[in-house]
Amino acid sequence: MSSTAVVVPSLLIILLLWQLYRLYRACCRANRVDWGRGWMNLLDGLNRLFCYRYHRLNLLGIRLPRSGPAIVVANHVSGLDPLLLLASSRRPLRFIIAREEYERFGLNWLFRAIGCIPVDRQKRPEQALREALRCLRKGEVVALFPHGKIHLDSDPPRRIKAGAIRLSQITGAPVLPHRISGIRGAGGVISGVLLRSRARIRAHSPIYPEEWGKDQLYGLVQGILDGGDDREAAVAI
Incomplete structure (x- = not known):
């Protein structure tokens, strides 16, 4: 297996993880209601991003x-x-x-x-x-x-x-x-x-x-x- 075949998937995975982290941080910032559970607060932020931006x-x-x-x-x-x-x-x-x-x-x-x-x-x-x-x-x-x-x-x-x-x-x-x-x-x-x-x-x-x-x-x-x-x-x- 060539080095390129290893490097490209690794870079894609790193990029995906980085984008997921950015989304996580954006959801945390957008959250406005404490639902009593961390994952619910993230969903609250995600919904606000979806409604206000999209x-x-x-x-x-x-x-x-x-x-x-x-x-x-x-x-x-x-x-x-x-x-x-x-x-x-x-x-x-x-x-x-x-x-x-x-x-x-x-x-x-x-x-x-x-x-x-x-x-x-x-x-x-x-x-x-x-x-x-x-x-x-x-x-x-x-x-x-x-x-x-x-x-x-x-x-x-x-x-x-x-x-x-x-x-x-x-x-x-x-x-x-x-x-x-x-x-x-x-x-x-x-x-x-x-x-x-x-x-x-x-x-x-x-x-x-x-x-x-x-x-x-x-x-x-x-x-x-x-x-x-x-x-x-x-x-x-």
Whole structure:
């Protein structure tokens, strides 16, 4: 075997290891949330690099109180949406997701690690509600997509589910609505993640349940998520 045949693979291995080390350092610098595990913190950094550099997410971030319970809601346009919300948050988010998604092969370990709350829409959905209530009472942040599935502005109108409203009224936690836009692969789960976007998250002012009746609260959230109600202009806080 020639010396060249030995040197070239060795150099490639060294180069690969060097690039992996650079990626590791970049993930450490990008990490903003302590998930309690080193490898989870690295994933947090990696996701932020992916969303901010590849999908060109705006830098404003989602609005969260520094501590205490909160309920994050957003419109749902693609499979990229939860990654964008996680990348924009300075606190861990406990997503409520459909059980069939929670048990998806190859991803269940990740959903468990970040504390997702599975909901079985056909059998005992109240279990997910009780778990979400427990998290909020511990001062955590619960996140969900009230449309229940991917829904584009061009689709026929779809009423949001009332879970976030119920959680807010029971616990007193504010609802923090956000509008996601600029997704190139909108409408798809995989395409939303793979196709490069110019992603935008627009944060609206927190809505406190004690200030509004159930129907008013529902209408405000529905309007913001559908893009037809500018919370900042329509509601004086």
